[in-house]
Each structure stands twice: as structure tokens, then as C-alpha cells.
Amino acid sequence: MDLKKYHRLTAAIIFIVTLIIYLMTVAPTLSFWDCGEFIACSVTLSVPHPPGSPLYLLLGKMAGMFPFGDIGWRVNLISVLVSALIVMLLYLTVVRLIRLYRGPEESTEDALIVYGGSSIGALAFAFTHSHWFNAVEAEVYGISLFFTAMVFYMIVRWNDEADDPKSDRLLLTIPYFIGLSIGVHLLNVLAIPAIALVIYFRKNEFKWSTFLIMVGLTGLAMMVVYPGVVKWLPATFKVNVAIPVITFLVLLYSSYHFLKAKKRIFSLVLVSMLLIVLGYSTYGVIFIRSNLDPPLDENNPDTIERFLSYLNREQYGDVGILPRRWNNDPNYSSEADFFWNYQVNHMYNRYFLWQFVGQEGDFQGAQVDFSKFFALPLLLGLFGLGHHIIRDRKRSLVVFSLFFLTGYAIILYLNQDNPQPRERDYAYTGSFYAFAIWIGIGAQGLLAYASRYLKIKKASQLALLLAALFILIPVNMLAKSYRMHDRSGNYVAWDYSRNILETCEPNGLIFTNGDNDTFPLWYLQEVMAVRQDVRVVNLSLLNTGWYIKQLRNREPKVPISFSDDYIDRYLDQHDLTALRKRYWPKNLPEQPTIVSVPTPDGGSFEWDVPATMHLPTGPGDTGENNFLRVQDIMILHIISENNWKKPLYFAVTVSNSNMLGLQDHLTMEGLAFKFVPEKGNKINPEKLAENLLDNYRDYYRNLDDPNVHYDDNVFRLLQNYRSAYLQLASYYLKLDRPGGDATYDPVRSPDENYEDFYAFSDRDKVLFILDTMEGELPSTVVPISSEEIVLHIGQLYSDLGRPEELEARLQRLSSQKDLTPDELFRYGATYLRWMNDTTTAEKMFRRVLEEDDSPEMKLEVVTAFNQLRMADEAVSLLDEVAESKMDTQVKTRVATLYLHLNQFDTARQYFEELAETNPGDGSVIGGLLSVYEQQKDHPKFKELLESWVASHPNDQQAQQRLLRFNEMYQDSIQ
Numbered sequence: 007m008d009l010k011k012y013h014r015l016t017a018a019i020i021f022i023v024t025l026i027i028y029l030m031t032v033a034p035t036l037s038f039w040d041c042g043e044f045i046a047c048s049v050t051l052s053v054p055h056p057p058g059s060p061l062y063l064l065l066g067k068m069a070g071m072f073p074f075g076d077i078g079w080r081v082n083l084i085s086v087l088v089s090a091l092i093v094m095l096l097y098l099t100v101v102r103l104i105r106l107y108r109g110p111e112e113s114t115e116d117a118l119i120v121y122g123g124s125s126i127g128a129l130a131f132a133f134t135h136s137h138w139f140n141a142v143e144a145e146v147y148g149i150s151l152f153f154t155a156m157v158f159y160m161i162v163r164w165n166d167e168a169d170d171p172k173s174d175r176l177l178l179t180i181p182y183f184i185g186l187s188i189g190v191h192l193l194n195v196l197a198i199p200a201i202a203l204v205i206y207f208r209k210n211e212f213k214w215s216t217f218l219i220m221v222g223l224t225g226l227a228m229m230v231v232y233p234g235v236v237k238w239l240p241a242t243f244k245v246n247v248a249i250p251v252i253t254f255l256v257l258l259y260s261s262y263h264f265l266k267a268k269k270r271i272f273s274l275v276l277v278s279m280l281l282i283v284l285g286y287s288t289y290g291v292i293f294i295r296s297n298l299d300p301p302l303d304e305n306n307p308d309t310i311e312r313f314l315s316y317l318n319r320e321q322y323g324d325v326g327i328l329p330r331r332w333n334n335d336p337n338y339s340s341e342a343d344f345f346w347n348y349q350v351n352h353m354y355n356r357y358f359l360w361q362f363v364g365q366e367g368d369f370q371g372a373q374v375d376f377s378k379f380f381a382l383p384l385l386l387g388l389f390g391l392g393h394h395i396i397r398d399r400k401r402s403l404v405v406f407s408l409f410f411l412t413g414y415a416i417i418l419y420l421n422q423d424n425p426q427p428r429e430r431d432y433a434y435t436g437s438f439y440a441f442a443i444w445i446g447i448g449a450q451g452l453l454a455y456a457s458r459y460l461k462i463k464k465a466s467q468l469a470l471l472l473a474a475l476f477i478l479i480p481v482n483m484l485a486k487s488y489r490m491h492d493r494s495g496n497y498v499a500w501d502y503s504r505n506i507l508e509t510c511e512p513n514g515l516i517f518t519n520g521d522n523d524t525f526p527l528w529y530l531q532e533v534m535a536v537r538q539d540v541r542v543v544n545l546s547l548l549n550t551g552w553y554i555k556q557l558r559n560r561e562p563k564v565p566i567s568f569s570d571d572y573i574d575r576y577l578d579q580h581d582l583t584a585l586r587k588r589y590w591p592k593n594l595p596e597q598p599t600i601v602s603v604p605t606p607d608g609g610s611f612e613w614d615v616p617a618t619m620h621l622p623t624g625p626g627d628t629g630e631n632n633f634l635r636v637q638d639i640m641i642l643h644i645i646s647e648n649n650w651k652k653p654l655y656f657a658v659t660v661s662n663s664n665m666l667g668l669q670d671h672l673t674m675e676g677l678a679f680k681f682v683p684e685k686g687n688k689i690n691p692e693k694l695a696e697n698l699l700d701n702y703r704d705y706y707r708n709l710d711d712p713n714v715h716y717d718d719n720v721f722r723l724l725q726n727y728r729s730a731y732l733q734l735a736s737y738y739l740k741l742d743r744p745g746g747d748a749t750y751d752p753v754r755s756p757d758e759n760y761e762d763f764y765a766f767s768d769r770d771k772v773l774f775i776l777d778t779m780e781g782e783l784p785s786t787v788v789p790i791s792s793e794e795i796v797l798h799i800g801q802l803y804s805d806l807g808r809p810e811e812l813e814a815r816l817q818r819l820s821s822q823k824d825l826t827p828d829e830l831f832r833y834g835a836t837y838l839r840w841m842n843d844t845t846t847a848e849k850m851f852r853r854v855l856e857e858d859d860s861p862e863m864k865l866e867v868v869t870a871f872n873q874l875r876m877a878d879e880a881v882s883l884l885d886e887v888a889e890s891k892m893d894t895q896v897k898t899r900v901a902t903l904y905l906h907l908n909q910f911d912t913a914r915q916y917f918e919e920l921a922e923t924n925p926g927d928g929s930v931i932g933g934l935l936s937v938y939e940q941q942k943d944h945p946k947f948k949e950l951l952e953s954w955v956a957s958h959p960n961d962q963q964a965q966q967r968l969l970r971f972n973e974m975y976q977d978s979i980q
């Protein structure tokens with residue numbers, strides 16, 4: 007086999023291996039965040055959030071047409087395919103970059119060094135966190151990086167073939183791909199400087215004068231693309247529709263003219279501009295589809311003005327590079343400190359190290375974990391950077407430009423604020439891709455040095471070294487990262503959203519909070535036709551005029567009576583006139599904040615609506631909230647206009663701050679709270695039981711499967727199920743009514759038990775609820791977020807006659823690693839109080855003393871030892887505390903504990919000392935009185951109590967105590 011076939015075979019194997027792994031780990035349906043929106047908009051050819059991704063929508067539409075599998079899974083396959091292609095392109099690119107300084111391969115040993123090293127770089131990138139994350143869900147970042155990888159590969163290939171007249175085809179394909187990529191994401195524009203550097207170094211010897219000219223022309227080229235083609239060209243439609251048409255025709259004619267005149271440079275430039283515009287033309291899909299009123303039509307860009315606003319992302323505002331968005335965050339000392347420690351270190355460096363050192367876990371704020379990859383990919387990449395600079399300084403600058411512009415430059419440009427709703431590492435995969443090039447070059451350099459200096463010449467010896475590198479880097483990365491990136495069997499987004507919709511009564515209206523309780527619902531309704539009678543109202547979008555109009559006009563309609571003019575003037579503007587409509591100050595007689603709502607029975611209820619945002623109003627401004635948001639006004643308006651015609655709900659994910667003080671009129675029925683006229687009904691037990699125990703049961707898929715991986719975001723959402731179960735259990739436990747003829751039998755199936763549910767005693771109901779919760783959401787698979795809840799569940803079981811459940815939970819908690827002394831003490835106290843297990847409790851209390859010998863902790867253990875009837879040890883430990891330096895509070899506790907341990911003389915000594923310095927301290931005087939009482943020192947008791955009553959004449963309890971004492975002991979003390 008010739009070496010070219012080895013090369014092609016290696017590329018094919020890399021593609022197939024990564025494709026198989028991504029297929030094994032791809033999500034079986036939609037995932038959270040933007041995935042539901044993108045799939046729904048693709049399948050229905052609707053309009054997603056600005057600035058849209060029209061090319062992605064077209065590809066998603068095609069993928070959705072395949073007649074197999076879940077529709078969400080089909081669209082996910084786009085990311086799977088392009089992500090595997092990216093890894094293959096990385097391999098092909100690294101091989102060409104190595105050849106530029108090393109020359110072509112001439113032997114099997116050369117092939118092992120070049121192809122093997124390049125494979126390590128490619129596969130290391132394949133198993134980086136962010137790329138793998140993007141590869142297994144329906145998002146735009148995978149295909150965006152594909153375009154970046156493709157144009158970078160094509161320019162590197164052009165570098166090899168530049169002397170061939172046919173190489174111009176590669177140069178012309180690049181701008182077309184850039185134009186197409188804008189229809190996915192703007193990130194691809196950041197590859198232009200790297201492309202320009204390759205062309206410059208291929209055609210010119212380095213001179214500062216020509217280099218600076220190239221830099222200027224590159225900046226101009228980027229401006230032509232963005233904002234030129236992206237913003238300015240569409241803006242000409244606003245002036246005159248003929249302008250962009252004429253511009254296109256002029257470009258077309260000029261290209262033809264210069265081609266015919268054989269003016270190569272001019273024709274290349276003009277045809278490139280033409281191809282960028284042609285690729286960018288996919289944005290016509292957004293305008294066309296919006297005018298056809300698709301099911302989802304975000305921002306409604308059906309006019310030139312709204313279309314331009316959509317392209318320019320105006321709804322998100324414009325944040326400049328300076329000043330940095332510090333906002334006087336107390337965690338940072340200055341703007342520079344915020345920029346470096348948050349925006350650079352936390353929002354990029356941490357992500358970068360995740361990829362090549364290791365990630366602590368898939369939870370918000372996860373730190374770097376050296377134990378995952380031992381920093382070997384990072385070290386090899388840094389070695390590759392140095393090796394590349396030494397061997398080919400020009401191309402190392404090319405790779406560095408791609409690395410910097412797709413990483414640190416984005417950080418500078420975005421100027422992100424703190425906090426962010428989610429991790430943002432997915433946006434920097436271009437930078438991680440560039441660094442992986444150096445990993446491949448580093449692996450090649452290491453193999454080459456081993457061959458040269460360690461005299462490893464034989465192919466078999468090189469193969470062994472290469473195998474070791476594979477095991478240490480890509481294989482280790484695969485093994486350590488597989489579970490965290492495996493989404494097979496994860497149906498939570500589908501099931502959770504379905505259960506939200508099924509909570510609602512027919513023709514209901516539900517207010518949702520953000521992406522994760524809105525986009526999956528859109529997917530179910532528009533793609534899967536699930537509960538299309540329910541109207542989803544997203545509170546974030548409810549601040550926009552276009553969304554309010556769509557809710558009012560489209561079926562199922564939301565009761566809104568505001569006219570277009572009113573919406574445009576007062577709800578969609580932010581000038582003084584509009585803001586006055588939202589002014590909501592507290593304690594202003596002429597503008598009360600009390601709102602009254604009529605009830606179906608002819609009555610009404612009212613409540614005080616709190617302001618939800620603050621705007622400064624001038625001198626005397628207190629800084630308190632004084633305005634309502636548009637979404638707040640709309641909630642009040644919808645409640646009023648609805649007048650109980652449609653059932654209204656709030657998803658359980660809606661925060662209290664978005665409920666406008668309505669909590670007393672919201673009753674839990676499952677994954678949503680229903681708005682009701684009655685006050686104080688926290689749950690609807692019948693509806694809640696029906697949903698949790700019956701309606702949801704087929705849609706808890708795989709929540710009991712320990713082989714399915716869930717991330718921190720999913721765990722947080724799943725706690726809402728557990729919270730509902732526990733509230734239902736608490737409700738029946740408080741009632742504690744006897745049952746009918748049936749009793750709960752754990753051996754029977756859940757369906758059989760549910761049929762007899764209302765014939766159970768309330769205690770049996772609670773057991774059935776708890777067992778169902780543990781069966782559907784076992785804490786071994788879906789961890790409980792709070793140890794207090796773990797113990798609470800165990801205590802419920804113990805109260806109901808199953809103490810082994812509490813013991814099992816206690817054992818799990820107490821066997822955890824790195825428990826704090828406070829946790830050890832708490833678990834020991836639980837063993838003592840609830841299990842009466844004195845042996846285990848004593849062991850845990852002794853462990854506490856080994857890890858924390860502070861006076862405060864010793865006093866806690868003294869109390870515990872006293873409960874264990876270990877009086878001698880308690881006194882001994884208390885003596886140790888007494889010998890240390892004590893403040894008044896500690897000394898009071900010491901005296902009190904001596905009293906409880908029947909060490910009356912010692913207690914008396916300390917209390918008398920304390921009484922001298924703190925004669926007005928009721929706890930000290932009370933303790934001293936107890937000592938006198940125990941020692942039967944009646945004269946002292948009476949003297950102290952009379953003194954206290956004299957100085958505290960309003961202390962009725964002390965007066966009564968003195969009266970009782972006088973009645974009992976008057977004769978004995980005379």
C-alpha cells in the first residue's frame with residue numbers, strides 16, 4: 007500500500023471512529039436550552055431568535071424528512087455528522103502543516119510519525135468537552151465550526167497548490183463558504199485573518215511594509231463581510247429596494263468584465279464578494295417565512311425595518327468593549343480585576359483548561375481537575391506550539407491568529423457580565439480546535455525527536471511509542487469523558503415538558519420562565535402536536551411588543567385587549583411617556599399598588615402588587631423598586647381580561663419575583679401552579695396525586711436507570727418532581743385519617759395500588775407516595791439536593807414503621823468522603839435521636855473531636871455525651887473547655903452544661919462570676935436560680951429572685967415564681 011492510501015485510510019478511520027462514538031452518545035431526542043427551539047423552527051421552517059440561522063434551518067428541515075427515528079434525533083444527526091467531519095479535517099490540516107516544514111513522507115516510519123502525530127491531535131480534540139457537547143445535540147456551534155475547519159483546511163491546501171492555475175477554485179470556494187456560514191453563525195468571519203496570513207506568506211517575503219498593508223486589507227475584508235454584507239447591504243433595502251439589486255448586478259458584471267480581461271486579482275476579489283453575498287442570501291428564508299406567519303415567528307421580521315432590527319440583534323442591546331461590565335461587583339476590586347479574573351480567567355482560561363487538563367464535573371461553575379488528563383494534552387500542545395515556532399514561524403502565526411481571534415478576542419468583544427445563566431464554553435471551540443493543531447504537531451515533534459535522538463528507527467518501535475501516546479492522551483480523554491458526554495437514554499427534556507403541558511386543564515394558559523421551560527414545550531406542540539390547546543406564555547418575551555401581538559392574534563388566543571397603537575406606544579418603548587405607565591411607587595396615595603380581581607362567585611380578592619424593578623427618579627430616591635416591567639403589566643392585564651374563562655398556570659420553574667405576589671392564590675397541581683380565587687391552598691391534593699401517581703408515570707423514562715447520565719441542570723429540574731411528592735406526602739401525613747377497606751401493599755404493582763389509593767389510610771397513602779417517588783426517582787440516580795431532605799424522607803419512613811429506610815440513608819450520608827465536623831455531628835445526633843443507635847452515635851461524636859477541638863464543638867459533644875449517659879466523659883471534656891479562655895457566651899454555656907451534668911458547685915461558681923459582671927442577663931440569673939434550687943439554698947434563691955423582680959417589674963413569670971416560692975418555703979426561711 008502506498009503512503010497516500012495510508013493517509014486516506016487514517017483519515018477515514020478517524021472519521022468513522024468519531025462518528026460511531028458520537029452516534030453512541032447522541033441525545034435520543036431534543037435537549038434543553040436552544041435545542042428545542044432550533045428543532046421546532048427547522049421542522050416547521052419558522053423564525054428562531056435573532057439573528058437567526060437560516061442555513062441551519064434548511065438543513066434541519068431536510069434532516070427531519072428522513073422517515074426513521076425521533077424527529078429531534080434526526081436533527082441531532084447534523085451535529086453528529088459535521089462534528090466527525092471536523093475531526094477528520096483537523097487531521098488533514100495538521101498533516102499538511104507538518105509537510106510544510108518537514109517535507110513529504112518517504113517511508114513507513116515517516117508515515118507513522120506524521121499520520122500518527124496528526125491523529126493524536128485530531129482525536130484529542132474529538133474528546134474535548136466543548137466539541138463533544140456540541141456534537142450530540144441540535145445546536146449551531148457544530149456546523150459553525152465545520153465551516154471554520156473547512157475554510158482553514160482549504161486555505162492550507164491552497165498553500166500547497168497555489169502554483170496550479172486551478173487552485174483559484176479553492177480561493178473562490180472559501181468566500182462562498184464564509185457567506186453560507188453566516189447563515190449559521192458569525193464566528194466563521196474570525197477565520198479571515200488566518201486565511202489572509204496564509205496567502206500573504208505564500209506570495210510574499212516578510213517585510214513590515216507589506217505585512218502592515220496586508221493587515222489593513224484584512225481589516226477591510228472583514229468589514230466588507232461584517233458589517234458590510236451582514237448589516238449595511240440589507241440596510242440599503244430601507245432606502246430603496248433597487249440599491250441591493252443594482253449592487254449585485256454591478257458585482258456580477260464587474261466580475262465578468264475582469265474575468266474576460268484576464269485581470270486575475272480584480273476578478274478574484276469581485277467574484278469573492280459576489281459569492282459571499284450569494285452564500286449570505288440564505289437569510290431570505292427568514293424574511294420570506296416570517297411573511298407567511300409560521301408557527302414560531304420571533305421578532306416578526308416581516309418588514310424591512312423589523313428584518314434589519316432582527317439582523318442587528320437590537321433586542322439584546324449594544325454593549326461596547328469599554329468600559330468593562332464590572333458594575334462595582336464587590337467580588338472584584340476594580341474594572342481591570344473584573345476583566346482579568348472573571349472575563350478572562352473564569353470565562354475563557356477555565357474553559358480552555360477544561361479541554362486539555364480536565365473538568366471537575368458538568369455542573370455550573372465547575373473548576374479544572376488535573377486528575378482527569380494530568381495536563382498531558384496541554385503540555386503536548388505547548389510543546390507543539392514551541393516546535394511549530396522553531397520549524398515554521400510563519401504558519402505558527404497563522405494558527406495563533408485563529409487561536410486568539412476565536413478565543414480571547416471574543417472575550418474582549420462580548421464584554422460579558424456576571425453572572426451568566428449557563429456556561430459559555432461552546433462558543434470557543436474554534437480556539438480549542440486551533441490548539442489541537444499544536445497537539446498534533448507536538449505529537450509529531452515528539453515522535454521525530456525520539457526517532458532522531460533516542461535512535462528509535464524501526465517502525466515497530468515507533469508504533470509502540472505512538473500507541474503509548476494514544477493511550478495517554480486520546481484514549482484516556484475518551485475513557486474519562488465518555489459518561490459525562492453520553493446522552494443516550496436521556497429523555498428528560500421531552501418528558502418534563504410533556505408533563506408540564508399535561509398538568510394544564512384543556513385550553514389552559516401557562517406562564518413560563520426561560521429557555522428550558524419554553525423551547526421544549528414549543529417543540530412538543532409544533533413538532534409532536536402535543537397539547538396544542540395550551541398556550542405557552544414566556545415571561546421574558548412578554549416584555550416585547552411583537553410577542554404580545556402574536557399572543558393576542560394567534561390561536562389559541564390569549565385574552566389581551568390592548569390595541570397595536572397602545573402596544574407600540576406604551577409597551578414597546580422606553581421613553582418618559584412609556585415609563586410613566588409602568589411607574590409603581592410604594593405608599594403613593596394617588597397611585598395605590600393594591601389590585602382587585604373579581605372572583606367567579608361574584609366576590610373579589612385583592613393583593614398588594616410589589617414593584618419589580620428600580621429606575622432612579624431624582625433627589626430623594628431610596629433605591630427601592632419603583633417600576634413594573636412590561637411582563638408584570640401584561641400578567642395583570644391577562645388576569646383581568648381572562649376573568650376566569652381560561653385556567654391560568656405558572657410553571658414551577660417561575661421564580662417568586664415573577665409571580666407578582668400571587669403566591670397565596672397559586673396551588674400546586676404538578677409541574678405547574680394553578681391560579682385560583684381561594685387563598686391558602688398550597689396544593690390541590692387530588693389533582694397532584696393524579697398527575698404524580700398516574701398521568702406522569704409513563705414519562706419518567708430512565709430516571710431510575712443508573713446507566714443514564716444527567717447533568718447538574720437536569721438534576722435541578724428533577725427536584726421539582728421530588729418537591730411535589732413530598733408536599734403531597736406532608737399533606738396526607740397531617741390529616742392522618744383512617745382508611746377504608748384497602749391497605750397499601752408494596753408487592754402489588756403501582757397501577758394496582760393507585761386504583762385503591764383513596765381507600766387507603768392517610769399513612770398508607772404517604773407510604774405509597776414515598777415508595778413511588780423512590781421508585782421513579784431513586785436518590786442513587788437522581789441525587790437529592792439537600793441532606794436535610796434526605797433525612798426528612800428517612801424520618802417520614804421511620805415514623806411510618808420503616809426505620810430501615812432512615813438507617814440506609816444515614817449510612818449513605820455518613821459514609822461520604824470529606825465530611826465536615828458539623829456534618830459528622832449532625833449525623834451522629836440523628837443516629838442517637840431517631841435510631842437510638844448509641845454505639846454509632848458515640849463513634850461519630852469521637853470522630854468530631856478528632857477533627858475539630860474548638861471549644862464550641864466540644865460543648866456540642868458534651869451535650870451529646872450527656873444524652874448518651876456518658877456523664878464522666880462529658881464532665882472531663884467540659885473541664886477542658888473551662889480551662890481555655892472563654893468569652894461570656896461560652897462561659898454561660900459551660901455553666902449551664904455543668905448544671906445539666908449535676909456539677910452544682912462548679913456551675914454555681916461560674917454563674918456567680920457571670921452574675922457579678924452581667925446582672926441583667928436573664929439566662930445567667932435563671933441558671934443561678936436553678937443551682938440554688940438544686941442545692942436547696944433557699945435564702946440565696948429568694949434574695950436573688952427578689953432582686954431580679956425589683957429590677958424587672960414587668961417580668962410576670964419571675965413574679966409568679968417568687969409567689970410560689972414564698973407559699974412553699976415561707977416558714978422554712980423565716
